[in-house]
Amino acid sequence: xxxxxxxxxxxxxxxxxxxxxxxxxxxxxxxxxxxxxxxxxxxxxxxxxxxxxxxxxxxxxxxxxxxxxxxxxxxxxxxxxxxxxxxxxxxxxxxxxxxxxxxxxxxxxxxxxxxxxxxxxxxxxxxxxxxxxxxxxxxxxxxxxxxxxxxxxxxxxxxxxxxxxxxxxxxxxxxxxxxxxxxxxxxxxxxxxxxxxxxxxxxxxxxxxxxxxxxxxxxxxxxxxxxxxxxxxxxxxxxxxxxxxxxxxxxxxxxxxxxxxxxxxxxxxxxxxxxxxxxxxxxxxxxxxxxxxxxxxxxxxxxxxxxxxxxxxxxxxxxxxxxxxxxxxxxxxxxxxxxxxxxxxxxxxxxxxxxxxxxxxxxxxxxxxxxxxxxxxxxxxxxxxxxxxxxxxxxxxxxxxxxxxxxxxxxxxxxxxxxxxxxxxxxxxxxxxxxxxxxxxxxxxxxxxxxxxxxxxxxxxxxxxxxxxxxxxxxxxxxxxxxxxxxxxxxxxxxxxxxxxxxxxxxxxxxxxxxxxxxxxxxxxxxxxxxxxxxxxxxxxxxxxxxxxxxxxxxxxxxxxxxxxxxxxxxxxxxxxxxxxxxxxxxxxxxxxxxxxxxxxxxxxxxxxxxxxxxxxxxxxxxxxxxxxxxxxxxxxxxxxxxxxxxxxxxxxxxxxxxxxxxxxxxxxxxxxxxxxxxxxxxxxxxxxxxxxxxxxxxxxxxxxxxxxxxxxxxxxxxxxxxxxxxxxxxxxxxxxxxxxxxxxxxxxxxxxxxxxxxxxxxxxxxxx
Numbered sequence: 220x221x222x223x224x225x226x227x228x229x230x231x232x233x234x235x236x237x238x239x240x241x242x243x244x245x246x247x248x249x250x251x252x253x254x255x256x257x258x259x260x261x262x263x264x265x266x267x268x269x270x271x272x273x274x275x276x277x278x279x280x281x282x283x284x285x286x287x288x289x290x291x292x293x294x295x296x297x298x299x300x301x302x303x304x305x306x307x308x309x310x311x312x313x314x315x316x317x318x319x320x321x322x323x324x325x326x327x328x329x330x331x332x333x334x335x336x337x338x339x340x341x342x343x344x345x346x347x348x349x350x351x352x353x354x355x356x357x358x359x360x361x362x363x364x365x366x367x368x369x370x371x372x373x374x375x376x377x378x379x380x381x382x383x384x385x386x387x388x389x390x391x392x393x394x395x396x397x398x399x400x401x402x403x404x405x406x407x408x409x410x411x412x413x414x415x416x417x418x419x420x421x422x423x424x425x426x427x428x429x430x431x432x433x434x435x436x437x438x439x440x441x442x443x444x445x446x447x448x449x450x451x452x453x454x455x456x457x458x459x460x461x462x463x464x465x466x467x468x469x470x471x472x473x474x475x476x477x478x479x480x481x482x483x484x485x486x487x488x489x490x491x492x493x494x495x496x497x498x499x500x501x502x503x504x505x506x507x508x509x510x511x512x513x514x515x516x517x518x519x520x521x522x523x524x525x526x527x528x529x530x531x532x533x534x535x536x537x538x539x540x541x542x543x544x545x546x547x548x549x550x551x552x553x554x555x556x557x558x559x560x561x562x563x564x565x566x567x568x569x570x571x572x573x574x575x576x577x578x579x580x581x582x583x584x585x586x587x588x589x590x591x592x593x594x595x596x597x598x599x600x601x602x603x604x605x606x607x608x609x610x611x612x613x614x615x616x617x618x619x620x621x622x623x624x625x626x627x628x629x630x631x632x633x634x635x636x637x638x639x640x641x642x643x644x645x646x647x648x649x650x651x652x653x654x655x656x657x658x659x660x661x662x663x664x665x666x667x668x669x670x671x672x673x674x675x676x677x678x679x680x681x682x683x684x685x686x687x688x689x690x691x692x693x694x695x696x697x698x699x700x701x702x703x704x705x706x707x708x709x710x711x712x713x714x715x716x717x718x719x720x721x722x723x724x725x726x727x728x729x730x731x732x733x734x735x736x737x738x739x740x741x742x743x744x745x746x747x748x749x750x751x752x753x754x755x756x757x758x759x760x761x762x763x764x765x766x767x768x769x770x771x772x773x774x775x776x777x778x779x780x781x782x783x784x785x786x787x788x789x790x791x792x793x794x795x796x797x798x799x800x801x802x803x804x805x806x807x808x809x810x811x812x813x814x815x816x817x818x819x820x821x822x823x824x825x826x827x828x829x830x831x832x833x834x835x836x837x838x839x840x841x842x843x844x845x846x847x848x849x850x851x852x853x854x855x856x857x858x859x860x861x862x863x864x865x866x867x868x869x870x871x872x873x874x875x876x877x878x879x880x881x882x883x884x885x886x887x888x889x890x891x892x893x894x895x896x897x898x899x900x901x902x903x904x905x906x907x908x909x910x911x912x913x914x915x916x917x918x919x920x921x922x923x924x925x926x927x928x929x930x931x932x933x934x935x936x937x938x939x940x941x942x943x944x945x946x947x948x949x950x951x952x953x954x955x956x957x958x959x960x961x962x963x964x965x966x967x968x969x970x971x972x973x974x975x976x977x978x979x980x981x982x983x984x985x986x987x988x
Contacts, residue, residue, distance in 0.1 A: 253953050257969055257978055260324050260951040265982045267309035268947045272986040274305040275333075279988070280939055282932045283339070285802035286780050287352025289988040290339045290939025298940075303328055306947055323952050327979065330948035337942035337987070342730045342921050344941050346773065348988065353772040353779070377846040384590070384849055387578055388862035391596070394571040395861065399668055401564035406661045408560040409607060409653075412553045416614050416650045419546055423621070424643055426539055430631040433532040437630075442529045449522045456515035463508040466501055473498040536629075543622045554615045561607040572598045588851055595860035597667065603660070610653040617646040671861050678864075678871035685874035689837050689881060690830075705825045708810050712926050713823040722926035723821065729937065730918060774911035777924060778904055781805050781814035784829065785903040788887030808931050815907055818923045819914060833881060836906050840880045843892055844873030942987035950977035 278301065280292040291298060303326070311322045337344045477494045480487035579593055621642055628635045703709075714721035720728075779798075782805040786798045798805050808814060813825050820831040848869030859865055880890045889900040901909075911920070925936050957976065972979035 250955065253955050254969065256322060256954070257951060257971055257980070259322060260949065260978070261970060261980050261982070263309070263311060263322070263324060264947065264949045264980050265984070267306050267949075268945060268982050268984045269986075270309050271302045271305040271947070272943075272945050272984055275302055275943075275945075276986060276988065280934060283928070283934055283939065285804070286928055286932075287776070288339055288345075288348050288928070288939075290936065290941050291943075292939070294938075295333065295335070299333055302333055302945060303331070306331070310949060325950045325977070327948040327950055327974070330946075330979075330981070332946055334944045334946070335940040335942075336944055336985070337940070339936040339939045339941055340726055340729045340925060341941075342918060344987075345921055345925060345936075346917065348941070349776045350772050353776050377850070378842060381842065381846045381849055384862070385866055388866050391571070391574060391578070391593075392861070392863040394567070394574050395596070395863075398564070398567040398571050399664075401560070401567045402661075402664060405557070405560040405564045405607065406657070408553075408557040409611065409657065412550075412557045412611055412614075413650050413654045415550055415553050416618070416646065419550065419618060420643060420647045420650070422546075423539075423625075424640075426535065427631060427636070427639060427643065430532065430535060431636050433528045433535075434630045434632045434636070436528050437525065437532060440525060440529065442526060442533070445522050445526045445529060449519060449526065452515050452519045452522060456512060456519065459508055459511045459515060463505060463512060466505045466508060470498060470501040470505060473501060540626055543625055547618060547622050550615060550618055554611055557611055558608060561604055565601070565604040568599055568604070571596070588849070592852075592859065592862050592865045595858055596862075597664070597860055606657060610649065610657070614646055614649045614653065617642065617649060621646065667860065671859065671864050674859065675864055675867055678868050681871040682867075682874045685871075685878045688878050689833060692833060692881060692885060703824055703826065705810060705813075708930065709823050709825075711930060712810075712817070712923075713821075722929050723922050726925040726936070727918065727922040730922070770912055770915055770917065771908075773917065773920065774908055777815050777818045777911065777920065778907060779805075781818065781924070781927060782808050782810070782812050783815035783904065783907060784812050784832065784885065785887040786812060789902075789904070803931075808927075810927065810930065814927055818920050818927070819907065819911055821919060821923055832907070832910075833885075835910055836884060836903075837874075837877050837881055839906060839909075840877035840890075840892075841870065841873045844876045845869050847894060848873055942985070944983060944985045946981065946983045948979060948981045950974055950979045952977050 275291055275298050276289075278292050278298070279289045283290055307326050310324045310326055339345055339348070473494055477491055477498065480491045480494065484491065575593055575596055575598060579590075582590055621639065624635075624639055624642070628639065631639065710721065712721045712723055714724060779801060780803045782798065787796055787806060789796050789798070796806065805814065810817065813828055816828040816832045820828050822828045822831055845866070849866075852865065852869060859868070883890050884901075884903050884906070887903065889902055891897050892899045892901055914920075929935060953976075957973075957978070969978075970980055970982075972981065
């Protein structure tokens with residue numbers, strides 16, 4: 220009833236009521252219409268933005284596509300024009316011919332921009348595109364099969380064992396060398412001891428003979444008794460001389476008297492006769508006295524000589540009393556030095572024995588037969604060193620007894636002389652026996668060590684000859700005299716002598732703040748270096764073959780898109796090399812037949828890269844043949860008794876066989892890795908695959924691949940965008956309530972800015988290949 224009355228009333232209240240109801244509804248619909256129009260403009264702007272982005276990305280570089288790479292071709296301005304054209308084409312703009320436009324979207328080029336974020340020069344992007352390309356193309360099963368064959372053949376374990384054997388050989392050699400030097404020093408000290416003892420024997424044998432001769436002459440006489448006898452002889456001589464003078468005077472007197480009497484011989488005949496008889500008697504007395512004087516003189520001479528003998532004997536005896544002490548002290552000191560050297564040698568001998576036994580106890584049933592050489596290492600028993608000590612001590616004790624006996628003997632005659640003489644000769648016999656018996660053992664040791672040295676030099680010479688033959692295989696770069704035809708290309712890649720950086724440095728430093736470092740290269744020019752590199756290679760390859768990583772795809776990319784040494788020699792279907800069908804046409808690249816080697820090693824010349832590849836392949840085959848040699852060594856080699864020399868002998872033969880394998884490999888032929896496993900063969904390309912896994916330096920390899928791509932195509936990858944951010948802006952006119960739209964934008968319900976009283980919509984899209 221009330222509602223009917225309200226509707227029939229004529230006072231205007233119904234009109235007021237309707238106005239109150241309709242105005243909010245109108246405002247609501249007005250806001251809703253503009254909200255929907257703005258949302259539609261947003262969707263259309265976003266759709267146009269993605270369409271413009273796709274149009275830009277459709278302009279990829281066709282030449283780079285042959286490498287499986289996608290980057291926007293052209294410069295930024297061209298890309299901007301395409302972007303703006305496609306964007307405008309996809310926006311609903313007002314038309315002069317149209318009476319009504321529900322959407323009036325206007326592009327704002329001044330507020331739109333394109334920002335390249337990443338290019339093909341970026342390693343992350345470059346790697347991602349390589350992996351995407353090679354997922355469908357890479358013959359990864361070849362690599363997997365190759366590695367599986369390595370694993371199944373047990374080669375990985377054997378390579379690790381070979382490296383371990385070399386480590387053990389070096390440990391033992393570190394013991395053997397000082398051990399041998401200590402034994403040499405001990406024998407030298409023993410020879411010095413023996414020589415000193417022989418000199419003492421010679422010295423005291425001569426002195427003993429002299430003392431014996433003088434003692435025989437001296438008898439029981441003493442210096443005092445001889446002096447007394449000389450004195451008595453001198454007195455008798457004096458008396459005899461006085462008597463001779465008296466007799467001489469008597470004879471002279473008688474002669475004078477007789478001469479006077481002869482003046483009257485007849486009258487004095489009787490007197491003369493008597494005097495003459497007296498004269499004759501006097502002369503006879505004179506003659507007897509002279510004879511006595513001669514006997515006295517002879518006796519005096521004999522006594523004086525005897526006195527000289529006594530004095531000389533006494534002086535000699537006294538001097539040798541002192542000499543004996545000095546000689547014994549020196550002999551004992553020499554003995555102490557000998558014992559010190561022998562003890563040092565014994566300690567090192569026991570260390571060598573302990574290391575040898577420790578090594579033998581650590582071996583398992585799968586160990587190389589080459590470990591049998593441990594049984595041939597000549598570790599000496601303790602008796603060997605005891606002989607040094609006991610025999611030298613006997614000689615010293617003998618000399619000590621001689622010293623005591625000598626010093627207690629006064630007269631070197633009779634039993635004393637005989638005993639000393641016999642014991643002196645016994646000391647000589649001890650020294651000679653010591654020198655003879657121990658010397659024979661030492662000569663055997665020295666001869667064995669000399670044979671080791673000669674054998675080491677001989678086999679290192681063989682290894683050196685193999686290296687020379689390997690180096691002679693490197694003349695494959697098409698040299699013109701001394702000029703390398705690829706020099707200019709390598710200067711572009713690696714830089715020149717004037718310090719201008721090359722393409723490699725450009726891309727490497729684009730991704731790193733550090734300057735590029737040189738790669739590890741296996742260039743074995745010396746035998747010792749070749750052996751060390753073979754061992755190092757064995758350790759590294761045994762680690763690599765235990766697991767596979769994503770690098771396989773990248774490595775296959777390098778071997779598929781680029782050339783290498785034997786690419787033209789490989790036979791595919793119809794006898795055509797497989798590389799001839801690759802879109803990047805690796806057989807036609809300017810750096811012919813060497814790009815993969817450059818990617819792997821990064822040297823600045825053709826010869827250097829080939830040398831590095833050949834060197835590493837040679838080291839690979841050498842390491843494998845070392846394994847074979849250690850598994851079944853010749854008995855004559857085992858008898859060497861030196862693990863390190865055994866390794867050198869095996870390495871020399873391995874080097875010769877490795878060169879023969881290399882000669883086949885560079886001709887494109889398959890080479891069996893193991894003699895006993897003929898099915899395990901490798902080609903040149905297979906080893907490059909393996910070495911790329913071994914080196915595993917993505918940054919360097921990718922930088923070199925990027926450098927080669929620019930060299931081959933002339934395209935700067937830093938200008939080939941693969942990932943960009945595009946931002947566009949458009950405006951739409953608000954029909955009813957701009958303030959309401961701004962309020963809703965402030966509340967986050969709309970993306971609606973204000974530009975020239977129009978709602979500005981800004982959209983950003985990020986896109987990549």
